[in-house]
Amino acid sequence: xxxxxxxxxxxxxxxxxxxxxxxxxxxxxxxxxxxxxxxxxxxxxxxxxxxxxxxxxxxxxxxxxxxxxxxxxxxxxxxxxxxxxxxxxxxxxxxxxxxxxxxxxxxxxxxxxx
Amino acid sequence: xxxxxxxxxxxxxxxxxxxxxxxxxxxxxxxxxxxxxxxxxxxxxxxxxxxxxxxxxxxxxxxxxxxxxxxxxxxxxxxxxxxxxxxxxxxxxxxxxxxxxxxxxxxxxxx
Numbered sequence: 001x002x003x004x005x006x007x008x009x010x011x012x013x014x015x016x017x018x019x020x021x022x023x024x025x026x027x028x029x030x031x032x033x034x035x036x037x038x039x040x041x042x043x044x045x046x047x048x049x050x051x052x053x054x055x056x057x058x059x060x061x062x063x064x065x066x067x068x069x070x071x072x073x074x075x076x077x078x079x080x081x082x083x084x085x086x087x088x089x090x091x092x093x094x095x096x097x098x099x100x101x102x103x104x105x106x107x108x109x110x111x112x113x114x
Numbered sequence: 115x116x117x118x119x120x121x122x123x124x125x126x127x128x129x130x131x132x133x134x135x136x137x138x139x140x141x142x143x144x145x146x147x148x149x150x151x152x153x154x155x156x157x158x159x160x161x162x163x164x165x166x167x168x169x170x171x172x173x174x175x176x177x178x179x180x181x182x183x184x185x186x187x188x189x190x191x192x193x194x195x196x197x198x199x200x201x202x203x204x205x206x207x208x209x210x211x212x213x214x215x216x217x218x219x220x221x222x223x224x225x
Binding site: 033103 | 144145147149151154155156157158159162164200202204206211212213214215217218220
């Protein structure tokens with residue numbers, strides 16, 4: 001059973017469109033994250049939710065809106081997609097309370113904006 | 115510049131040799147972690163070393179941490195072709211509730 005899953009794995013879309021990426025974790029963790037990995041493999045945190053509450057928002061454009069309906073899910077909606085949004089987006093989870101923040105990553109969603 | 119900077123950016127060695135990667139950081143940490151990323155995959159946690167620890171082992175992995183120099187190293191002994199991947203250090207910053215990742219070292223093991 002996959003611990004952290006994301007859908008879709010690949011997403012190809014036109015500039016200006018709106019798209020969503022979904023993430024689910026079955027590890028019982030209290031915290032979930034979205035990361036963006038650019039073409040140079042640099043991994044940067046975008047958002048973090050702890051028990052459905054937003055705790056980190058790293059100056060991401062407000063075209064990006066995360067939503068956490070429950071502790072096991074964290075979705076990412078992107079409005080008005082731009083060429084620079086092309087990247088691989090990773091979801092991750094960890095147990096912050098009583099843990100060491102070891103993070104478990106999903107397989108990634110490769111977004112290509114044309 | 116980045117919180118975590120890794121050195122070298124790329125490393126190519128023969129199978130059976132040891133591989134050493136280094137990571138430097140700037141601010142106080144709770145712990146430092148190493149992750150592996152195979153091509154086209156997500157990151158996988160390898161090992162964690164806490165700020166009050168100096169060395170840790172896990173199988174063929176050995177991690178050291180020098181908080182006075184704000185640096186860490188990852189040693190992979192007796193490398194195998196399957197070790198070919200990118201390796202990232204990540205610092206768990208005090209009071210920040212997040213990990214900050216380095217740029218990664220691309221390791222290639224030649225058969």
